[in-house]
Amino acid sequence: MSPAGYPAARKLVTLGGALKLQQIKLCRLDELPVGGSRGFDVELTDGLASIFLVRTRRGIFAYRNSCPHTGGPLDWVADQFLNLTGDLIQCATHGALFRPDDGACVSGPCAGRALQALPLQVIDAQIWLLPAATAGS
Numbered sequence: 001m002s003p004a005g006y007p008a009a010r011k012l013v014t015l016g017g018a019l020k021l022q023q024i025k026l027c028r029l030d031e032l033p034v035g036g037s038r039g040f041d042v043e044l045t046d047g048l049a050s051i052f053l054v055r056t057r058r059g060i061f062a063y064r065n066s067c068p069h070t071g072g073p074l075d076w077v078a079d080q081f082l083n084l085t086g087d088l089i090q091c092a093t094h095g096a097l098f099r100p101d102d103g104a105c106v107s108g109p110c111a112g113r114a115l116q117a118l119p120l121q122v123i124d125a126q127i128w129l130l131p132a133a134t135a136g137s
């Protein structure tokens, strides 16, 4: 995997044609344990985008995989978006740290800015990206 590229294991999740107005199923709840994170490529209103989920004791959160510092992806290793202690999202490029709850940068070159949050919902133990973010909505 290249440091600036997408991890080879990233999962592409997309819906085609008439189904674009629907929410997108990302993964099962048990595939994202507390302290875990996962990346996906999805079709959003502005085209194909890299996004990620993080799960902490306070909940599950979805963000675009785009650091406010340079716009590049936060991860260098597939599905690793959290720091070693699992309490903050960390950008692998220059080390910016973000709160999982609201995406606010609390340390690093983009302090005061925030990740772009995406709406999600857990339905029947499945994590869904809601139509407000998906293509065609």
Ligand code: FES
Pocket: 067, 068, 069, 070, 071, 072, 091, 092, 093, 094, 095, 096, 108, 109, 110
């Ligand atoms: S690109 Fe994320 S901190 Fe610089």
